[in-house]
Amino acid sequence: MSTKTIKSKAKSTKDSTKITSSTSSKKQPTSKKQPTSKKPQSMAELLSQVKQAIVVPQKDERVTGKIVEKQKNALVIDISAKTLAAVGSKEFEIAKDYIDKLKEGQEIEVTVLSIEASNGYIPVSLRQAAVSAKWEVFDEALEKDSELTAQGLETNKGGMIVSVNGVRGFVPSSQFGKDFMGRID
Incomplete structure (x- = not known):
């Protein structure tokens, strides 16, 4: 285990303060030079280095x-x-x-x-x-053979306008049974 001592000295001048520090330790790490990558000289070179393609979306896409x-x-x-x-x-x-x-x-x-x-x-x-997303509810109910609850919005001569999950539909009066025939109000 190595221990490090950091010494700081502050020198004040008329315009600014300069801080210098030095580090000493029993074991100095060796520095390895990392290869520097070539800087792009043109926009084409820069774009070729980009890993993710830049896609400009089009209208109605x-x-x-x-x-x-x-x-x-x-x-x-x-x-x-x-x-x-x-x-x-x-x-x-x-x-x-x-x-x-x-x-x-x-x-x-x-x-x-x-x-x-x-x-x-x-x-x-x-x-x-x-x-x-609204229609996925219907697909799922059909797949699982489950019932959906419809909210009656209005009645007319032939039946009732309903809403299920924000989707409007029509249920003919013949689907309500004998008890409601002719009077679905």
């Missing part, structure tokens, strides 16, 4: 990204090579129920609305992802 920040009325997503995208207020309201279930760090699929960044963020939409 569906890309996967990681949620960086979840705000009150916006969602910030890293969509590739530190390209940040945001779900704006209008799109946020449309997919609010879906967004409420999301967490920072989670990967999601978004659709690029424009490649022109507004406020530094590329505008994206979660509509497709939100709709897909």
